[in-house]
Amino acid sequence: MTDERARVQDDVRSADVDEARDFLVGAYDASEWRAETTAQPFTFRYSAVGDSTMTLRAIRFDGHLDGVMTPSDDFVVQWITRGTGFIGEGDDRLVSAVGRPQLWPQDGAAFTYQDYDQRLVQINRASLEEVAGERGAASGGVQLDHTLQPDDRAVTMWRNTVKLISHTVLDRQVSPLLQAEMGRLGALALLELYPVVSATLPDELLLPRNAHIRRAVEYVHEHAHLPITSTDLAEVASLSLRALQQAFQRQLGVSPNGYLRGVRLDRVRDELVHADPAGTSIADVARQWGFAHAGRFSAAYLERHGEYPRDTMRRA
Numbered sequence: 001m002t003d004e005r006a007r008v009q010d011d012v013r014s015a016d017v018d019e020a021r022d023f024l025v026g027a028y029d030a031s032e033w034r035a036e037t038t039a040q041p042f043t044f045r046y047s048a049v050g051d052s053t054m055t056l057r058a059i060r061f062d063g064h065l066d067g068v069m070t071p072s073d074d075f076v077v078q079w080i081t082r083g084t085g086f087i088g089e090g091d092d093r094l095v096s097a098v099g100r101p102q103l104w105p106q107d108g109a110a111f112t113y114q115d116y117d118q119r120l121v122q123i124n125r126a127s128l129e130e131v132a133g134e135r136g137a138a139s140g141g142v143q144l145d146h147t148l149q150p151d152d153r154a155v156t157m158w159r160n161t162v163k164l165i166s167h168t169v170l171d172r173q174v175s176p177l178l179q180a181e182m183g184r185l186g187a188l189a190l191l192e193l194y195p196v197v198s199a200t201l202p203d204e205l206l207l208p209r210n211a212h213i214r215r216a217v218e219y220v221h222e223h224a225h226l227p228i229t230s231t232d233l234a235e236v237a238s239l240s241l242r243a244l245q246q247a248f249q250r251q252l253g254v255s256p257n258g259y260l261r262g263v264r265l266d267r268v269r270d271e272l273v274h275a276d277p278a279g280t281s282i283a284d285v286a287r288q289w290g291f292a293h294a295g296r297f298s299a300a301y302l303e304r305h306g307e308y309p310r311d312t313m314r315r316a
Contacts, residue, residue: 007179008055009172010048017063020044024065033067040115049169053127053183056166057120066112069104075144075190076104076122077158083116094147101158103146103194121162123186131187132196135222144194148215151238154193161189195222212237213247216256224263225289230256264289265304272312282309 014020021035023046040062048057078096085096088109096102096113129142150158165182168174174182195218216237220228233256234244248256268289272282283294286309291297301309 006052008048008050008052010046012044012046014044015042017042017044020046020061020063021065024059025067028069030067030070033065035061035063035065037063038115050122051179051183053124053180054165054186055122056162056169057122059118059120060116061113061118062115064112064114066110068110069108071108072104072106073125074122075106075125075128076120077101077190077193078104078118078120080113081117081119083114085111085113085116085118087111101150101155101193103144103148105146106144119162121165121186121190123183123190127183128187128190131184132191135191135225142196144190144196145214145218146194148194148211148218150193151215151236153235158189158193161185191222195219210247210251212239213244213251216244216248217252217259220256220260220263224260224267228260261300262304264291265301268301268309269305269312272309275313277313280313282313 012023014023017035017037020042021033023044025031025033027046043060043062045060046057048055050056079101080096080098082098087094087096087102088105088111092109094102125142132142165186168182169179195215216233216239219233219236230241230244234241237244237247239247244256248254248259252259254262268285268291271285271288272280275285286292286294286297291300298308301307305312
């Protein structure tokens with residue numbers, strides 16, 4: 001089977017500010033961007049490398065550029081290494097801190113940049129949803145919260161991953177298979193940086209004051225298939241263990257471990273609902289999600305879902 005994904009390899013330079021603006025408008029399918037020179041001698045360079053699933057881009061623009069990014073179905077993470085940048089307006093405005101990755105709002109947003117160097121990673125939605133689905137996320141409609149501030153651990157992982165991807169995809173002789181693996185690695189790194197937003201999150205957790213606990217809850221939904229402890233969640237949320245436990249009880253009425261157990265029981269039910277009764281072992285599915293004791297698992301499942309696992313299987 002051949003890989004039909006088109007390779008991307010662009011390198012554009014210009015000393016004319018209007019020409020540079022027009023190129024970027026075309027590259028991002030936008031309109032009504034405004035560009036002007038500043039005290040700096042004008043310099044523009046744009047480069048892109050990758051394929052239709054993921055591209056790495058770099059922009060140097062010694063001048064002032066502002067406009068509105070139109071909505072996109074792709075996921076784009078950007079950061080500046082020099083200059084100033086703002087995304088959004090009013091109370092929703094985000095400041096681009098040098099070296100700090102920021103997810104672009106998928107609904108589009110106004111922006112202002114000046115005398116800047118910018119790096120971007122653009123990942124195709126279908127590719128990201130495929131990887132998210134393998135990690136237990138609901139199929140279709142994956143959402144990431146661009147207002148979330150990634151913790152230092154996730155940022156460090158992102159930087160290291162992008163560095164590895166860059167070294168690989170910049171090689172013009174890289175094989176399509178390795179190129180595809182880099183796209184997958186980029187999607188995994190993005191999901192560590194901005195975990196999938198669960199559609200079942202209580203509205204209260206969406207308030208800015210609850211960002212710490214929301215980060216822990218989203219981490220649970222994204223990593224329920226992995227060994228997770230309350231200490232891990234406290235680190236993700238940048239809270240002490242005691243503060244985390246109190247926040248979970250206050251907002252969700254359950255301990256962190258109790259919340260994790262509930263999410264895993266939901267994942268078991270999802271698998272049983274779609275399973276082939278003739279070829280599926282309930283015990284194997286339960287063990288896959290961390291439930292080794294059959295009796296305790298059945299009792300917990302009954303309490304959570306109002307029926308025994310075998311009853312769910314019968315209706316599959």
